[in-house]
Each structure stands twice: as structure tokens, then as C-alpha cells.
Amino acid sequence: xxxxxxxxxxxxxxxxxxxxxxxxxxxxxxxxxxxxxxxxxxxxxxxxxxxxxxxxxxxxxxxxxxxxxxxxxxxxxxxxxxxxxxxxxxxxxxxxxxxxxx
Amino acid sequence: xxxxxxxxxxxxxxxxxxxxxxxxxxxxxxxxxxxxxxxxxxxxxxxxxxxxxxxxxxxxxxxxxxxxxxxxxxxxxxxxxxxxxxxxxxxxxxxxxxxxxxxxxxxxxxxxxxxxxxxxxxxxxxxxxxxxxxxxxxxxxxxxxxxxxxxxxxxxxxxxx
Amino acid sequence: xxxxxxxxxxxxxxxxxxxxxxxxxxxxxxxxxxxxxxxxxxxxxxxxxxxxxxxxxxxxxxxxxxxxxxxxxxxxxxxxxxxxxxxxxxxxxxxxxxxxxxxxxxxxxxxxxxxxxxxxxxxxxxxxxxxxxxxxxxx
Amino acid sequence: xxxxxxxxxxxxxxxxxxxxxxxxxxxxxxxxxxxxxxxxxxxxxxxxxxxxxxxxxxxxxxxxxxxxxxxxxxxxxxxxxxxxxxxxxxxx
Numbered sequence: 001x002x003x004x005x006x007x008x009x010x011x012x013x014x015x016x017x018x019x020x021x022x023x024x025x026x027x028x029x030x031x032x033x034x035x036x037x038x039x040x041x042x043x044x045x046x047x048x049x050x051x052x053x054x055x056x057x058x059x060x061x062x063x064x065x066x067x068x069x070x071x072x073x074x075x076x077x078x079x080x081x082x083x084x085x086x087x088x089x090x091x092x093x094x095x096x097x098x099x100x101x102x
Numbered sequence: 103x104x105x106x107x108x109x110x111x112x113x114x115x116x117x118x119x120x121x122x123x124x125x126x127x128x129x130x131x132x133x134x135x136x137x138x139x140x141x142x143x144x145x146x147x148x149x150x151x152x153x154x155x156x157x158x159x160x161x162x163x164x165x166x167x168x169x170x171x172x173x174x175x176x177x178x179x180x181x182x183x184x185x186x187x188x189x190x191x192x193x194x195x196x197x198x199x200x201x202x203x204x205x206x207x208x209x210x211x212x213x214x215x216x217x218x219x220x221x222x223x224x225x226x227x228x229x230x231x232x233x234x235x236x237x238x239x240x241x242x243x244x245x246x247x248x249x250x251x252x253x254x255x256x257x258x259x260x261x262x263x
Numbered sequence: 264x265x266x267x268x269x270x271x272x273x274x275x276x277x278x279x280x281x282x283x284x285x286x287x288x289x290x291x292x293x294x295x296x297x298x299x300x301x302x303x304x305x306x307x308x309x310x311x312x313x314x315x316x317x318x319x320x321x322x323x324x325x326x327x328x329x330x331x332x333x334x335x336x337x338x339x340x341x342x343x344x345x346x347x348x349x350x351x352x353x354x355x356x357x358x359x360x361x362x363x364x365x366x367x368x369x370x371x372x373x374x375x376x377x378x379x380x381x382x383x384x385x386x387x388x389x390x391x392x393x394x395x396x397x398x399x400x401x402x
Numbered sequence: 403x404x405x406x407x408x409x410x411x412x413x414x415x416x417x418x419x420x421x422x423x424x425x426x427x428x429x430x431x432x433x434x435x436x437x438x439x440x441x442x443x444x445x446x447x448x449x450x451x452x453x454x455x456x457x458x459x460x461x462x463x464x465x466x467x468x469x470x471x472x473x474x475x476x477x478x479x480x481x482x483x484x485x486x487x488x489x490x491x492x493x494x
Contacts, residue, residue: 009404016411018181019442023418025184026438032430033223034194035422037180037237039438040220042415045177050408050445054452057405062122063457067448069119070464073280074441077467079217080273081437081474086225086235088478089430096194096235113283120287120461128290135286139279145325146313148275210272227268270475281468288461305465308472315475 008056015050022046031096036086043078047071105149110140161255165211168253172219176241180220183238193239201230202251211254216245267316274316281309289382290375299378303385310390319397328394331387338384345376405453412449416442433477440470 018041025038051071055064117132143149183191203209213224213232221241226233236242289302314322345362352361359373360366419442422435444467451459 012404012408016408018177019411019415019445020418021181021184023415025180026422026435027418027425028184029192031194032428032434033235034192034237035431035434036223036235037220038184039434040217040223041177041180041184042438042441044173044218044220047441047445051448053408054448057452058457061457062119063451063460065119066457066460066464069116070444070448070460070467073464073467074444075218076214076273076277077471078437078441079214080269081471083213083217083224083269084474084478085430085433085437086223088481089428090225090233092481094428094430096196109279113279116280116283117287120284121291131286131290135283135290138286139282142282142309142325143279146275146278146317148278150275206268207272210269213269214273274475277471284464284468288465301465305468308468312472312475315472315479 004056008053011049011053011056015046015053018046018049032089032094033096036082043074047074106140109149110136113139165253165255169215176219176221179240180237192237194237195242197234197236197242199232199234199245201232203254208254212251215250270316274312278309278313282306285309289378299381300385303382304389306386307389311393314393314397319394323394326390331391334387335384338380341380342377345373405449409449412442412446437470437474
């Protein structure tokens with residue numbers, strides 16, 4: 001097992017772990033707006049680590065450049081989609097039942 | 103015009119990354135595709151300083167480097183909140199912040215960066231006020247401090263012919 | 264529509280990328296994954312994003328309905344015409360071999376032409392459908 | 403070996419998103435879960451590409467990310483123009 005292989009394994013396992021933790025968060029958090037944050041973990045760090053691990057697996061080929069492209073694409077689209085969803089929920093009158101509103 | 107040229111170059115690089123073939127026919131088709139895309143984008147008025155901010159490219163690189171650090175830190179905070187067994191690990195709340203950004207592009211970059219950092223989601227953007235939902239007091243405080251706001255490169259090139 | 268500033272800026276940035284990706288898929292249909300139908304859908308989806316974000320009127324200005332109708336017909340004609348060319352060259356309908364100087368290049372160009380035809384038809388028909396639906400929602 | 407483990411992890415995370423889709427309770431929870439499911443699908447397709455050793459799969463992953471985004475924008479437009487949001491106000 002070479003060093004670069006070990007690095008790919010490390011990145012992939014970190015990414016997988018984060019995916020599962022974020023999945024737990026998606027189930028465990030109490031309200032819609034808090035769940036948005038759990039989904040945000042998946043979109044950024046988990047996806048980033050995962051795709052970086054795969055890029056190492058592909059090695060220095062066009063494949064890893066395409067993985068980078070996918071990641072950049074996710075970085076542009078996912079906050080936009082997340083914001084659009086939150087804005088729609090807010091506009092439709094969905095509020096957090098919780099206490100401390102500013 | 104320089105935005106068109108710059109977009110054309112970026113699209114050319116994108117084509118090369120996607121295709122990876124260097125056969126003459128495919129290169130010719132690539133040139134055709136880039137030109138067609140440029141034509142369509144011009145028809146849609148989709149080429150301007152907003153969609154293609156070449157004037158802030160270096161500032162953006164610095165901003166992104168900083169953003170990556172912020173993303174990693176806030177990710178760890180959110181992960182801790184998810185795994186913490188205590189019920190008061192999260193203090194979800196809404197807050198309104200006034201943005202220093204004056205241009206549309208600056209506002210969009212800031213709002214998307216806030217959404218991108220877990221723990222804060224930008225919900226509504228009206229005028230120069232941003233409604234943010236924060237997961238914990240700490241993540242809310244980070245938005246209130248407005249460090250990202252200071253770092254967004256200024257969109258000086260407002261008017262384009 | 265309220266508060267679409269973020270969507271507007273991001274869509275302006277993304278639409279050229281989507282269009283280029285669609286063209287890449289159609290021209291690499293033989294070499295990579297995908298094919299003409301998928302490419303047509305991707306190209307149409309660029310127009311659909313444009314319609315969702317900027318409104319149907321703006322999209323109709325960029326891609327007039329009459330032009331889309333014409334393109335849908337041109338695509339079918341290109342498909343059928345390729346077949347007729349092979350008939351005229353003494354082969355079976357849609358037998359591409361005689362189109363190029365060698366059977367291999369004939370296959371290559373023949374399939375490319377047919378795929379471009381299918382792509383044009385699918386893209387314009389999909390965009391037409393979306394525009395017509397938007398029209399119906401309004402009335 | 404690590405690829406298989408990562409695949410199982412993605413499937414588990416997808417299961418969590420699916421459970422959230424079924425549990426709701428608001429329509430927005432479901433849309434959020436579907437979006438997150440889509441992001442994981444992109445990762446899964448990329449993983450399959452590494453598994454098969456073919457970079458072609460990555461085009462499909464990119465395409466899926468694109469479709470995921472378009473679906474979200476379309477759903478937002480739909481829920482804005484319809485009575486979809488009424489159920490939530492009763493529940494929230």
C-alpha cells in the first residue's frame with residue numbers, strides 16, 4: 001500500500017464518516033431550519049473530502065480534473081438551492097416554533 | 103467585450119477538460135460549441151461583470167482561501183453539535199445583519215458564502231439587510247462580526263458598455 | 264417573484280456552462296456516455312433554467328417559439344436526410360458506410376449527423392413544451 | 403476495500419435522507435431531504451466511476467448535479483405558485 005493510496009483511504013473514510021454524521025444530524029435536529037445546517041455539512045466538507053479521495057484514487061488524469069469540476073459545480077449550486085428553499089419556506093410563513101427570535 | 107473573450111477562454115478550457123481528445127474534428131466541434139455558447143449567452147444578456155467578474159479574480163482567490171478555512175471550522179462546530187448528547191448544544195435563532203456590500207454581486211457572494219458555511223443559512227436578502235438563521239450562538243456571532251463581509255472583493259466595475 | 268437576486272446571478276453564470284456541457288455530450292455521443300436525446304434534454308434544460316429564473320417572456324425573446332418549431336422540423340429533416348443520402352449513394356436507408364471515404368469514417372459522420380438531428384429536435388421540442396406549460400399556468 | 407466501505411457509508415446516509423423524506427413533517431423538510439439525497443447520488447455515481455475505473459461516469463455525476471439543481475429551482479417555482487405551502491402553516 002503506497003502513501004498516495006493511504007491518503008486516498010484516509011480522505012474517503014473521513015468523507016464517509018462525515019456523510020453518516022450529517023445523516024444523523026438530518027434525522028436528529030428538531031426543525032426545518034436547523035436541518036438545513038446538517039445538509040450544509042454534506043454539501044461542503046463531506047462532499048469535498050469524498051471527491052478529493054476519489055481524485056487521489058483516479059490519479060493525475062482527466063478524471064480527477066472532472067471530479068474537481070463536479071465539486072466546484074456543487075459549491076456554486078448547493079448554497080443557491082439551499083437559499084432558494086429557505087427563502088421559499090420563510091416567504092410561505094414557516095417559522096421556528098422556538099423561543100429566541102430576534 | 104473583454105468579458106466575452108474571457109468567457110470564451112474559460113469555456114475553451116472547460117471543453118478541453120471535458121473532452122480530453124485532441125483529434126482535429128473534435129477540436130473544430132469544440133470551437134463551434136464555444137462560439138455557439140457565446141452567441142447564446144450574448145443573446146440572453148448573460149455576459150457582464152456579474153456573471154464573469156474578471157476584475158476581482160485575484161481578490162476572489164484570496165477570499166476563497168479564507169472561505170475554505172471558515173468552512174472547515176464551522177463544519178467542525180456543526181458536527182460537534184450533531185454528536186453532542188446535550189439538548190442545549192444548539193441555540194437556533196434568526197438574526198438580521200446589515201451588509202457592507204453595495205453591489206448586487208457582492209451581496210450574492212456574501213449571502214452564498216454565509217450559506218456555504220454550515221451553521222448559518224442566509225434566508226432573505228432585502229436591500230442591504232440579510233436575514234440569517236444560525237444554529238448556535240457562536241455561528242451567529244461570526245456573522246455579526248462580519249469578517250467575511252470585509253473580505254469580499256469590491257465590485258468596482260459597476261458600469262459596462 | 265420575490266428575492267431572486269441570488270438565483271439570477273448564479274443562473275447567468277451557470278447557463279453557458281450547461282449549454283457547453285450539452286454540446287459536449289452530443290458531439291461525444293459515440294465516444295463517451297450519453298447520446299443525442301440526453302444532450303437535447305441538457306440543452307433544453309438551459310433554456311428551462313432561464314425561463315424559471317427570468318420568466319417565460321424573456322425566454323421567448325431569446326428563443327422565439329416560431330424558431331423552436333422550425334428547429335424541431337430541421338432536426339427531423341437532418342435525420343431523414345442522412346438516410347436519404349445513403350439511399351441516393353446506393354446503400355440501404357441509414358446505412359452510413361458510403362457517406363465517408365471509408366466505411367469507418369462513413370459510420371462516424373453518419374452517426375454524428377443523425378445525432379445532431381435528434382439533438383436539435385429533442386432540445387427544441389422540450390423547450391417548446393416548457394414554454395407552452397408556462398403559458399397555460401398563466402391563463 | 404475502502405471503496406466498498408465508502409459505498410456502504412453513502413447508502414446509509416442516503417437511508418437517513420430517505421427516512422427524513424418520509425417523516426417530513428413539512429414539505430420543505432422533504433424537499434431538503436430529496437436535495438441532500440441527490441447530492442449523495444452524485445457522490446455514489448462518482449464512486450461507481452472509480453469502482454469501474456472509468457472516468458466516463460463522472461460526466462453522468464456532473465449531469466446529475468446539474469439536474470438536482472434544476473429540480474430544486476423548478477420545485478421552488480412550483481411551490482411558490484401553488485397551494486403547496488398551505489399544509490405547512492397548519493403544521494408549523
